[in-house]
Amino acid sequence: MDKVTYCVIVMGIPCLVAFAGKPAAPRYLSPQAVVPSPSGVMLYIAEGTGNQVACLDLGSGAVSRTIALPAEPSGLAISEDGNRLYVTCGGPAGLVAVLDAAKGKVAQTIPVGHTPMSPVLSPDGKTLYVCNRFNNNVSVLDLAAGKETARIPAVREPVAAALAPDGKLLVVANLLPAGPSDGQCVAAAVSLIDTTSGKTTTVPLPDGSTGLRGVCVLPEGRYACVTHVLGRYHLPTTQLERGWMNTNALSVIDLAAGKLLNTVLLDDLDRGAANPWAIACTADGKNLCVTHAGTHELSVIDLPGLLEKLAKAAGRKDIKADDVAVPDDLTFLVGLRRRIVLKGNGPRCLAMIGTKAYVAEYFSDSFSVVDLAPLDRSDVKAIALGTAPLTPVRRGEMLFHDASPCFQNWQSCSSCHPDARVDGLNWDLLNDGIGNPKNTRSMLLAHQTPPVMSLGVRDTAEVAVRAGIRSIQFSIRPEQDAADIDQYLKSLKPAPSPHLVNGKLSDSARRGQKVFEQAGCASCHPPGLYTDLQQYNLGLGKGLDADKKFDTPTLVEVWRTGPYLYDGRAATMEEVFTKCNIEDKHGKTSRLNKEQLADLAEFVLSQ
Secondary structure (H helix, E strand, C coil), X not given: CCEEXXXXXXXXXXXXXXXXXXXXXXXXCCEEEEEECCCCCEEEEEECCCCEEEEEECCCCEEEEEEECCCCXXXXXXXXXXXXXXXXXXXXXXXXXXXXXXXXXXXXXXECCCCEEEEEEXXXXXXXXXXXXXXXXXEEEECCCCEXXXXXXXXXXXXXXXXXXXXXXXXXXXCCCCCCCCXXXXXXXXXXXXXXXXXXXXXXXXXXXXXXXXXXXXXXXXXXXEEEEEECCCCECCCCHHHCCEEXXXXXXXXXXXXXXXXXXXXXXXXXXXXXXXXXXXXXXXXXXXXXXXXXXXXXXXXXXXXXXXXXXXXXXXXXXXXXXXXXXXXXXXXXXXXXXXXXXXXXXXXXECCEEEEEEXXXXXEEEEECCCCCCCEEEEEECCCCCECHXXXXXXXXXXXXXXXXHCCCHXXXXXXXXXXXXXXXXXXXXXXXXXXXXXXXXXXXXXXXXXXXXXXXXXXXXXXXXXXXXXXXXXXXXXXHHHHHHHHCCCCCXXXXXCCECCHHHHHHHHHHHHCXXXXXXXXXXXXXXXXXXXXXXXXXXXXXXXXXXXXXXXXXXXXXXCCCCECCHHHHHCCCCHHHCCCCCCCCCHHHHHHHHHHHCCX
């Protein structure tokens, strides 16, 4: 009889176990949102790959029941009386499932946008705000009418939101930078939405900010905090010490002024705190908590002490040329922060009840319960939600998001490839020389479209994965780790484009399909993978890359991978066809009119 080997997590340690025969596919739960009941006796957990909400009784520490959902849940909100749960679900045809908490059933569904996330309920309970990640906007729902009344533009991939206590300002974290990536400053931004007028203010974060994941408004309503990666992309990737490549940060926004107060590093001098994710504040305003999905920790920060120190930094008059600015100071939180090791793997969501932090761990299907009250020790208890063995694909996904194998834990693969896609930055990875940075490429279809890297310097994605472990994580790992990461990346599926209409090409895209063929685009980007797997010199290379041949990238999911060209100089697809198309070498587009160019872009972005 055949044997199948899985990796099982036992007491936090991966163990290989052989099973006879062919067991059923493991069922993972993947908790990715959590909200407590108003009474504080129950936790509701959105289990992403479990397609359900679990009700965790905090008295017994056991799941009392589960509520099946029509699609994958991503976010939760609860009414003040605890009778209604609002769950964001689904992909292109996103919806909000309104659950009757007492009956444990879906009472209503409300259509929203593409990949809805982070529902936020207004203080009066009448309005729900939902981030539509791939529509780059926020839905406003009238709950009494059960319908969407407006959509407010965000910047790029809004993934988290929080309301000021008075409900007048919605703070939205945008995952990625927008615009070209070949300039002097490339950074993601926070959107501040006036809920009365619908007007939006954009607050840019420091240069290199990307991978925003969490946001919270502090209890008094004056400040908001967001978590993100702070990339040092202007430097060649020759080392990792002292955050040379990636640091991990917390930015504080002054809501009254509508601007950034400052950015604080969550790392230590010789140890990174990779992939900060969820953030929450205790009700008394004493502690600010941040989960680190890459290092499986919880940071507990003295909030009054942090704000006091930031105020002093802002008011200093004796700053010298050799002083370290706050966003570069790896010692800023010394004496203000505790780093607590959690029991599970991949903490992505967090709820605070009194002095206890309840942290859900995505990959180990578990909870860590941390009592913040003892200042001289860390009391951490574990609660198991599931026990499914790790398949190679699941283990590869876990490793891709894990910074533990990295030298000093500064970064995981997902630090530069969130969700295995792009971070919007240019990096000088040294695999094709020094001084010629390249825009981060998506991992989707990397194994099916060799060679890889913009100049095709790696023959296959398998070679690139192993080179990345060695030269970007500065680590030596067992071959099985790379093999499992390969399996995860091969398993990636493209998300349907937000440019599609009910899953089909729009009228504009159908016209653009004809232009695509007439302009000669299909000769290098034939349907299917939309790449001929060849390399061409289109006159696009600059500096050290002048007159070089570049790999023909796939157009599958290209709507998600901007900015475009190897150095990210083109912010939009229209710019690829116009100012970046030298002598019509990149398709015969110079004689196309404005409408034809728009249709062509619509077709390409529909892939």
